[in-house]
Amino acid sequence: MHVSDAIAARKSIRAFLDTPVSTPLLEQLLLGAARAPSGGNVQPWRIYVINGPAMVRFHEHLNEPTANESPAYEIYPQGLTEPYRSSRFKVGEDMYQLLGISRDDRPARILRLMENYRFFGAPAAIFCFIDKQMGPPQWSDLGMFLQSFMLLATEAGLGTCAQEAWATKAETVARFVQSPAEEMLFCGVAIGYTDEQAAVNSLVSDREPLANFTTFLD
Numbered sequence: 001m002h003v004s005d006a007i008a009a010r011k012s013i014r015a016f017l018d019t020p021v022s023t024p025l026l027e028q029l030l031l032g033a034a035r036a037p038s039g040g041n042v043q044p045w046r047i048y049v050i051n052g053p054a055m056v057r058f059h060e061h062l063n064e065p066t067a068n069e070s071p072a073y074e075i076y077p078q079g080l081t082e083p084y085r086s087s088r089f090k091v092g093e094d095m096y097q098l099l100g101i102s103r104d105d106r107p108a109r110i111l112r113l114m115e116n117y118r119f120f121g122a123p124a125a126i127f128c129f130i131d132k133q134m135g136p137p138q139w140s141d142l143g144m145f146l147q148s149f150m151l152l153a154t155e156a157g158l159g160t161c162a163q164e165a166w167a168t169k170a171e172t173v174a175r176f177v178q179s180p181a182e183e184m185l186f187c188g189v190a191i192g193y194t195d196e197q198a199a200v201n202s203l204v205s206d207r208e209p210l211a212n213f214t215t216f217l218d
């Protein structure tokens with residue numbers, strides 16, 4: 001598969017088959033993703049893999065009662081301005097429309113949102129952490145690692161969905177993976193074989209035209 005094909009084929013998958021994912025395959029994808037560039041080659045990603053019996057234990061862990069926790073970081077800036085605000089709104093509305101969930105059906109929307117905390121039924125996942133001393137440059141390195149991982153997963157026939165939703169359960173996740181105090185959670189990535197029958201997976205999100213995000217100087 002050419003890189004351009006993997007880029008075109010990758011999209012966020014939000015319904016998975018229960019077909020298991022092999023741990024050696026995950027190892028191979030992580031090793032490949034670690035070829036991503038990072039400023040000064042600091043390689044700031046710290047990854048925890050949840051697969052097989054660990055996934056069963058993780059779901060049990062999630063069911064244990066916990067105190068309310070505050071998000072690890074602010075997922076979107078407060079008062080997000082245009083055009084970013086509309087973009088965010090549109091992808092959500094497109095998804096709910098595909099699922100036949102109307103704008104005023106709040107309970108159905110909340111139930112759908114809660115699917116995040118089941119990894120959308122994915123049998124495997126990774127959590128991506130970073131040392132708290134790191135700043136925006138190193139966080140962007142995480143993005144490169146994650147995109148490399150998702151493209152390699154696409155090539156291997158797997159579907160993925162990056163999930164910052166887990167930032168709202170960062171303490172619960174940290175307790176389970178036993179990450180050291182100096183690390184913080186960035187996001188989870190749901191991993192598995194795509195349920196091609198699920199309407200939600202037919203979503204192809206919009207992109208801004210080139211002229212909206214690029215300036216060619218004379």
Ligand SMILES: Cc1cc2nc3c(=O)[nH]c(=O)nc-3n(C[C@H](O)[C@H](O)[C@H](O)COP(=O)(O)O)c2cc1C
Pocket residue numbers: 010011012013014091116161162163164165166187203204205
């Ligand atoms: C870092 C990151 C975090 C994300 N978090 C979530 C999430 O919590 N839940 C979700 O359903 N999608 C999440 N997404 C998926 C985005 O909504 C998706 O990438 C975007 O709408 C573009 O669609 P595409 O991935 O299908 O191209 C996340 C994507 C990224 C890159």
